[in-house]
Amino acid sequence: MASAIASTIPSRPARAASPRATREPAWARWLLTAVALAFLAFFLVLPLAVVFAEAAAKGAGHFLASIAEPNALASIRLTLLTVAIVVPANVAFGVAAAWAIAKFRFPGKSVLTTLIDLPFAVSPVIAGLIYVLVFGAQGWFGPWLIAHNLRVIFAVPGIVLATAFVTCPFVARELIPLMQAQGTDEECSAVTLGASGWQTFWRVTLPNIKWGLFYGVILCNARAMGEFGAVSVVSGHIRGETNTMPLHVEILYNEYNIAGAFAVASLLALLALATLVLKSVVEWRQARSS
């Protein structure tokens, strides 16, 4: 087969005589590639390497001690709890919103599509402030919440709300173009063949979007664990109670516990790497299944 292909390619001089419009000289290609790689190395690879190097600087004993410390464990627990609530809620919202936008005609559809992107456009700090203004002691519902002895701001519910707000576009954004491209023909077929709404969803729609959905979940998960700005505003930084992992890293760093800060940070960095690997696997599966 290789020889068959080779025989169809014109000889070198003939090719050189008619350069393609998109072909750049060799030095330009090398320069562009080198600039891109240098940029990546300096801004992405180097910091990542520093995180792991600093984390390991004082030895494995110190690393483990930093992570096993009660406040660090509490921050890991809180982060996992937040993710456990936010990601499933996001999946439910994302699938419902994408389904509605991609498969139905209704008034206000373009408004909904735009609103889903709002958290991308708003600074996370503003997102946090919104919740403080709504649920804080001086906020709209503040007095009512205090009267009923409920805490939202400076407590876990606030952290969950702020994280949910910031991550809410991820699943929906991933699914909307996919579902729009797939159209409604398969669902219509299932319906004419006698399938109920649930059967259509579980047997036809979900299998068609599963890789896109998984991809959205991975991104949503990564962002939910790493969110700093919005959570920082609503958390109150109570050690062992309302500190998530990114907030804990900041506190350790401000206390000049550099190795401790980097030890916890390295966990987040590991998560980021794992996310990238998973993302590549999912993209590969997605490309193969379509």
Place this chain on the structure above:
Amino acid sequence: MSIDAHGIRKKFGAFTALDGVDLHVPQGKLVAVLGPSGSGKTTLLRIVAGLEFPDPGSGRILFHGDDVTDIPAGRRRVGFVFQHYALFRHMSVIENVAFGLRVRRRRERPSPATILERAHRLLELVQLDGLAGRFPSQLSGGQRQRVALARALAVEPKVLLLDEPFGALDARVRKELRRWLRRFHDDIQLTTIFVTHDQEEALEIADEVVIMNQGRVEQVGTPQQVYDKPATPFVYQFLGNVNVLSAPALAGALRRDGHVVEDVPEGQIYVRPHDIELSPHDAGGSGLSAIVRHLHAAGPHARLLLEQVQTREQVEVEISRAELSDLNLRVNDLVRMRLRQAHSFDEDYAI
């Protein structure tokens, strides 16, 4: 089972897709709904299937005389085949065909073995049993459409609805498949509605043709009836080529029952290109003078573009290549033309 639709109306926002449509499909017949895109034919089919609903209070859908207007698609027992196949892409061919049986309620569901056996029998029926384990993406367009048909038949539908089933296929496969569909229909005798914008397809395989335009039915009849006796100017132009000539210019040339028509009607006369006869100009006799402007002799027939001397109207003519070589015509030659058959929507003429 016969299908009836009475006074169906459907609006999408400001656009009227169906404007009071009636349809009757007799038991066991193959009826083609023919029309240009946007004529409402697919909407009508989807309303018959229960995938869309007519505007409230506008009309009824009857299957075998029973009102099914408010019955959801899943319980109407219709087999629906989509233009783009709509096969379940993540399921193998056999699972696609088995789907309709697998989603039945437990009490009505056959055993897994029976389901597979029936799916295999249906694949044999559409001559695809060897491909049971393949996925839709591994099949050709024609094979996919036959899988879609087998899948639709698995639920033992009372009627079969085909939405431009061959629209996405190339010309040769289309021709093969439509003949196959006609034979298939003769074997299984299932009441079938077939939507298409291809007049050749509709005229070739349908028992009866319903021609739609702008949300209304223009004409209903057998293929021969609608072709030979178009009820409206739209049908005349939609079914095959036609010359539209201004009637007054044909004064003295129009005849009825062998006599020249004195009171030439206002308006327009419709003539098909193959209903025009050409003779040499110097031979004299009746007919209209025209100049040959263009000659196209590739293919089974010769096509000529003439310009009528008096009015400068362009006329398309189709004659056999033998006739063309007898006439020995060249571009810019004068020629005499006679209308074998012409039609105005007031009266019929022959010249």
